Amino acid sequence: MKKWFMALMICLIFIGANHIVYAEQTMVQSTDKNGQITTYGELVSTMKLNGKEQNLNNMPGVIVDGKVMLPRYLAFKKIMGMKISHTSTTITLKTKEHTAEFTMGSTKALVDGEEVDLAIAPFSAKFVVTNENTMMLPAEDIAKIFGYEYSYDAVNQVVSFEREGGIELSYGGLSYYYKDEPIDLYVDGKEVDTAISGFFIDECDFVPAWRISKELGVKYSKSGKKITMTRGKYKVVFNIYKTNATVNGKAYTLDVAPTYIKDKENNVGAYMVPGKVVAEALGFGYEWNEEDYSSSFKKSEEYQIAIPLPEDCQDENYETNDDYFNNRFEIILDGNYSSFYKTNLVSNPYFAVDKVSVSTSNGKTKIILQTSEIKGYRLKEENGILYVKVGTPKEIYDKILVLDAGHGGTDPGAAGNGIYENNCTLNIVNAAKDYFDEDGSIKVYYTRTTNTQTNITSGSNGLNTSTSLRARTDLANKVDADLFISVHINSAGNTTARGTEVYYSANNNKKNSGGLSASKLAQMAYDSVVKAVGSSKRGVKTANFYVIRYTNMPAILIETAFISNKQDAEILKSDKKIDQIGKSIYDTVVSAFDKYPTGR
Ligand SMILES: [Zn+2]
Secondary structure, eight states: OHHHHHHHHHHHHHHHHHHHHHHHHTOEEEEOTTOOEEEEOSEEOEEEETTEEEEOTTSOEEEETTEEEEEIIIIIIIITOOEEEEOSSEEEEEBSSOEEEEETTOSEEEETTEEEEOSSOOEEEEETTTTEEEEEEEHHHHHHHTTOEEEEETTTTEEEEEOOSSEEEEETTEEEEEOSOOBEEEETTEEOOOSSOBEEETTEEEEEHHHHHHHHTOEEEEETTEEEEEETTEEEEEETTOSEEEETTEEEEOSSOOEEEEETTTTEEEEEEEHHHHHHHHTOEEEEETTTTEEEEEOOOSOOEEEEOOGGGTTTOSEEEEEGGGTEEEEEEESOOTTHHHHSOOBOTTOSSSEEEEEEETTEEEEEEEOSSOOEEEEEEETTEEEEEEEOHHHHOSOEEEEEEOSBBTBOOOEETTEEHHHHHHHHHHHHHHHHHHHOSSEEEESOSSSSOOSSSBSTTOOOHHHHHHHHHHHHHHTTOSEEEEEEEEOOSSTTOOOEEEEEOTTSOOOOTTSOOHHHHHHHHHHHHHHHHOSOEEEEEEOOOHHHHSOSSOEEEEEEEETTSHHHHHHHHOHHHHHHHHHHHHHHHHHHHHHSOOOO
16 A cells, blocks of 8 residues: 555656756747847746647747747647748738738737737747757737637646637638638438538528539549539539639629538548539529528429529519510519629529620619520429429410401401401400409410401501411410410491401311310300390301311401491490400409310
8 A cells, every 4th residue: 555655656757857847948049130049948848729638849839928939830720720830020820710910029919900019029939959049929929819718727838719610620721710600501402311411601601512413313523623513514613712614604793702611520521512503503502591401402303494583573573474475485574683683693593594794774683584485384483592493385385375366457347437456356365364364263365365466467567467367376286274265346238237256267177285275165155245245146057267277276267246237336436345354354264274174
């Protein structure tokens, strides 16, 4: 028992003695400008960073006026990971957050461009054992500048730097203390298990480029400082440490440069790129949730175009215009958002449309989707993004009608009792349009909605009447409509002739996919329209009028009433009657689709 105690005592003395010997051997001196040599007796041999002990070996810290001074390279670069640069009289310590410039012999330092006072001026010291000179910096001041809790244990000669929670990162080679939650990555609702997570830094949702490419099925390649992510013909090229990127061949400026981020604690790193830009450039749905720090990508290919919406235009606060005669679809926002769309991309990775462009004029912003043929469009808004699905009209709409207002342009049609056919047919079609617009469940292509429209009528585009008729059947056949209805007004030399007739062509009386034939449609329309007009009942008839003969779907032509008859003309002059006739056409179409559903 006694022997054992003695052994312990000897051991303790030996450790103590050894420590003193070490301190004496690593004596530190400095020489001032008058040649006066100072020898530092009290040394700091251990530095603790976030609880982890680091031995300062042959380059210990020293105490000056009760304050700890530490060697620049060992303490601040090697242990704390700061970037150091120096001149003969200054030294700069840099992390992602702060830059501090110290001057030899001065108690003034520049921190992020502002002057701060130091307790002790930096000075150059010589380590006697290694015969090395280095700059000594005030530990407590540096802790304060870079956001560490600081303490010094004089008994054990241990100086401590501590930060609670957070993650020590290297951000593009700069030490960075990340205080937020790491970003959790999700693809189609499933969490991605990654060695290194994403990080939200400088308002940028950094995600690991290689890992997210793999999860999204995107081709990833890195060459030098370029990262290329490719999906089909669409690609985004990032330049590491630079904000200039290329998105689908066009220059694009990022808010924050892609960078290499290393999680120092777990010793894993990755090239990081902004998640939102990746998603928008390559056409994925994307949601950044700042509440729980999650980045959710959606691979779903149902919606091929993603249009970010400015906050004021969200919740369907926009208009659309299907300009099908020009093969384009417009989303119209109230306000000038040209700068918004310089930083928020409209993505079109599936070539759903030939071209997407954004134009602003008269306080409106138009997002224009241009195609080479008539397409259907389905919209869905989610989390501030307007998703657009593009397809053939039949792929998009389950009920398609082509509604034709007869004549128009330079062709007035029949005339009588002070009115013209082209105006009457247009009034009826536009009255029906009000009902279709309100309903919204049936896609209606109108051959014309004005009297000056030149796309379809024999107007300034030089079309004659026969090609005008051809243009009408072409439209119906191109969109592969389910139904075609042409509205006309009758005329006769005998001014007593009056009433309603509905025509179909016996040469075009095949049933459509829903089992509806032209003759059945003609009967339904007749029953409905004849009531609304309230004139004579002249019946359903057959004829080979061009528009009902050369259409590929159940097609009818309504001779609403006689312009040559005084009473019928009064009906056609009445707004109330026009509205009722328009509604009778709308009702016919609704019940035709109800009774003979298309099955789409
Ligand atoms: Zn006519």
